[in-house]
Every structure is written in structure tokens, then in C-alpha cells.
Amino acid sequence: MGALAERVATPLLPSDYVDLLSPLASSAELRGKVVGVLPETVDSATLIIKPGRTWKGHRPGQYIRVGVDINGVRRWRAYSLTSSPERPDGNLTITVKTIEEGLVSNHLVHRIRTGTVIQLDQATGDFTLGEQRRRKQLFVTAGSGITPVMGMLRGHSEDLEGSVLIHSAPTGRDVIFGRELRGIADEGRIELIEIHTDRAGMLNPANLAAMVPDLAEREIRACGPTGMLDSIEAHLETIGLAHRLRTERFRPAVVVTGEGGTIHFTVSDVNAQGDGATPILDVGEEAGVLMPSGCRMGICFGCVSRLREGAVRDLRTGEVTTATTGDEIQIQTCVSAAAGTCQIEL
Template sequence: MDVSTNRINQAGFWDKLPPVWDSDDEESLICCSVTDETHDVKTFAFRTPKGHLFHFSPGQFLTLELVIDGAPINRCYTISSPPTRPHLLTITVKRVVNGIVSNWLHDHLKAGDRVRVLPPSGEFTCANYPAKKYLFLSAGSGVTPLMSMSRTHSDLADDRDIVFLHSARTPDDIIFESELKRLSYTQHHFHTHFICERNGARRHWNGVNGYLTLSLLQLSTPDFLEREAFICGPEPYMRSVKGMLEDAGFPMEHYHQESFSFETLSKTQDEQSADAVADISATPGIELFNVQFQKSHREITCVSSQSVLDAARQSSVRLASSCTQGMCGTCKAKLISGQVHMEHKGGIRQREIDQGYVLLCCSRPLSDLVIDK
């Protein structure tokens, strides 16, 4: 459908629905509003320049391609709005101490600004795991993907049996507190519970103080073993919750968690890569390939079973990277010659792939390579 055939009438609505947004056609989105959720959390709403519709699954994330202080940097943020409201897309961002991107967004991004983005991606979505009963567990800004899921069910008038337990530092740090309470009031089978470490500045707090424990979970959700569980929050929180559920006998095939790791490659991953190199002579079917970085005039050896980024790090070649999971696009590079097997998670556009770009964190060599780095 040609967007030129769509007209906005005098009431401000489309006479015909516009087509779905194509990130290859419109690489940037326009920020149309900024809303304070708490003292250190803001929601940024975006629309497309041509007024196209967004299409995604609740719980997926968006990757922002920013330039901060002259340096390119990418970050993934979960979409907090539901796909049932396709004209706008929102991300909800918590200011992090010394966080380069979160602080820049809070201090600089305003209505009218444009931001380059990659299309929505991710597999952390209830759409992939339909169930009669859900258990949503979140902490801090981990509430955002579960909020998208909750809003979706509400918009569809699907009064699904959902128990939503959210943990926060204080009552004033609860993101979407009023809306989650409203969902509990308006949907018979939607139940919200808040757990706060301490009262903070709010004198009148009738909720639970402390941390999520098995006793609290059993009290609020006696049938939690029968539910499809989605968990999102800081790494320590998710480790604790996962261990708690495992000890309680929860069927882990019904456990799903979301997290973004923007730190350097973990020791475990480095050790696995080193082991792959060490065992090369004893492993049939594994090959060694030569990788040349054209601009830096560096040359390394890469095992066919490891990513180019892993091999570069082992050889002390510094390359820009962030998520190391094929999501954010930070390690994108032009492949001048050679072939790779790439398994990305949305961090690169098809148009870029067609132009010869790859993500080094999730690309394994199939031949000798020459890379424009």
C-alpha cells in the first residue's frame, strides 16, 4: 500500500490504515514524547516519519544506534508498549549510575529528535508460549517486557489468569504502579503484588517489605508450579529466582527469562574458546582459517567453531562490541572477502547483510576472511 493513498481526516485519524513500518526504508524514528515514570525512570515514545504501523510481539526489544561524544554505541531496550497500539512504540529507561546511554537519553533526548534504530527482535514473549495461566516476576526496570505482555492481554479483553509480582527498592521506585493496580481492578483474573526492600520516603505503605521468597510466592500464587513463568530483572535477582524455583520443583521447561549483557565476554566463554583452539588437533571436522583486518593490518587465526569476535579477543585485537549475542549490532563490520555462518538475533538489517555486512560476535568462518576493520 502506498502511503500517499492514506490521508488524515479532519478529526486527526487515518481514513485508511497505513502500512507496517520497514526499518530498511525508515531507519530513524521520531521521539514524540518523554514521560517521567519515577524520579529516575523515563518513557520515550516514538513514531515513524511516515506514520507507519509498528509490528512486534509483546516482550521484544528495540536496538538504538546512537552517537555519543562522537563515538557510535548501540543499546537494546525492551519495548514497554503493546503491539495492540501500533501507531506508537515506547521504551522505558532507568537512569543507571555511570550508564553512558541511559544518562544521555535522560539528559538529551527530547520530543522531535530522531534516533536510528534496528527493528524489534527477541524471543522473550508470551506469544511463543500460550498458556491458560502465567506468572510474571520482575524487579526494577525488568518490569518493561512484562508490562507489554500485560497491556496486550488487557487491550485484547483477554482476561488471562496472570499473577504479576514486582520487586522494587522502595514504593516510590515502582514503575507503572498505578497502571498495574488499575489492571488488577479492571481484570478479574489479573493480580498484582509489590515487594519493596524498604519504605523509603513514603510513610503510608501497606505492601510487603523485604525480598521475594518462596514463602511469599506460595502465599500469593499457591498454584505457581502450574504456570508459565516469565522473569526479568537484574542478574542477581534472576539467579536468585531461578534457584528458588528449581529448589521448589518448578518444571523449568516452563521457565523463561530475559536479560541483556553488555559487559565483556565472560570468563566461561573465553575458556570455551580457548578449549576449542587447544583441542583442534583432536577434533575431527574443525578447521583453522586466516582472518585479516584490513585497516588495522592485523592478522589472526580463527577456529571454525568459534566466532570471529572470540578469536580477535584471544589475539588481543580490540573490536567494538556490546551484547556479544547478535542483538545490538555494535560489532557490525564489512566482509570484504570470504564466507561466514551468521546466527544473529535482530542486530543487523537484511539490507546490510545484502551489502556484505556481518556481526562478528555471531559469525563463524567458513573460509579465510578479509574484514574492513
């Protein structure tokens, strides 16, 4: 079975039924066993995962794709690694915050049980520090955006002394890893600035320089909701510090939507109605089409499929791509929506 075929959201595959006695021993596929679920806040939890033998390790700040079977269908999502690569027991952790009506996040936070075997991909992503970890850092995070930074604080604990972390959450109780972060700050290893947005409102990036007087000397890493990241990017551009900023986005920055249309998935012979805002990946999965996917936000090209006819719109740029009969134009279904009737070869 090819790697691409294994990555699609499918009913369970034959290989899932082998190695039943020793599910982590497979050399062909990476799996992990959930060995613990730790509630963090009212809507988030950390999963402790024992990876299979073929796990190659990770760098702090990277993420993994996790494949979980929900109602007989495998769903893949990306989660930042929150554990240190040097964790003594060799396990890894991800920390998931539910989103409203979120299929996988609610499953992982509220329903998954210790002992469940899940699919994993090797770690990937370039939201890492590398040699820059020796420079002064400012981390700006909100909500679940703390996760890759927690991975860095745990994995590079000595290098990151003197870092500043500005973290936003509705209240103090909603701060994921609140106790650990406050502990690190109390030891004087980092400066922690919490913004409790229910009372204080959202972070205004124009205030960053007042909050962090040596802002211009710091490398800036930000992870959080799209609106926060967009406003930080815009402000740092204005004050000439955009080159210092690196962001990690959990979903694509959608700038344009438009009229949709009927999507015909030619191999499955399924028709589905696509509005102009919903990625073709989501429309296809909802209609039961076997859709390849990866990061679901335009980075990995794991969802590339052929547009055989019709028009699709890139949700990040608004650019419309068209194909006429006989064309085989490749599109990323996770960041493309129907822009009229279209035919996708899936």
C-alpha cells in the first residue's frame, strides 16, 4: 500500500489489523499508544504517547500529525509536541484544546482512552530555534498557541533563560500549563506576562515596546489565533522589526471567499455542494470521499489533487485557477474552495 494511500481519511486499512499483539513494533508504519491523558484546563488535555520503534525524535517547536479513528474513519490533524526530546521515559506529549464543534479536538480531550493506539507521522515543521536559541527571545502566544513554545521551554530550558513570554487567555484558569509557567517565572528563568483578556482585552501589539523595552534586541516567536498573528505582523512591519518575527499558524490565513459551486469528485463519482469559503478538503471528507491530507493549512502539499475542469479559488490569495476538459492542474484542496462548478480527480 503506497504512502499516499495510507495518508487519506479512510475506513481502516488492512495493515491496521496486523501487529495486533504488538502494535508499536511495526517497522512499516509509525504508531503510538496513548499511555496517559492529563486534563490541563476545562477545555484542554495533554496526551502522553509512547511512540513505536521507528520514531526518529523531534526538535523543540516541531509538530506531528496524529491519525485517530472516529466512527470508523481515520482523521488526521497536526499537534505541536509539548514534551522535551530528552524526556527520560522516551514518551512524547501533545496538548489539545477543544474548539467548538471540533471533531478531533473534542475526541482527544474528552473521549480518547488510555491504551488507544493511534497513527503518527514523524515530526516536522520549522518553528524551531536552532542556533537562534542563544539569542534573546520574546514569545507571544495565546490559547493553544502556547504549545510549541512550551515544547521549546522544556526542550531548551537552559538556553532560554532571560526570555520573555507574553501569553493571553480569557482568565488565569484558562492558561494552559499555567502552574508550570508561573513556576519557571518564579525561579527567575523567564519573565511571564499574562494577559487575561476577559478583563484586560486583547493584546494590542502597539503596546509591545512598552511591555518589553528591549524589544528591538529580541527574536520574536508568535503562535495563536489568526487575528493576533496578523496584527503582530502588521505592527512589526510598521516599526521595522518584521525580520525578527517568526509565526506558527494552526490554520491558514484565509483572506478571500466568494461564490461556491458543485464539486464533482470524479473517481468516487460523488457530487457535493461547496460554498465559496469551505476548503474542498472539508467538503470532500464530509461527503465521504477519500481525501489525501497533511497539515490542512497549505504547507505540506499532502493534499495536492488534480483539477480536471472548472474553477477553484485559493482562499489565501483570492487567485482563481481554471481548467478546461483535458487539463490536469494541481491544486491544494485544503486551501482551495469551489469558485463555480468544478471537477476534482479523487
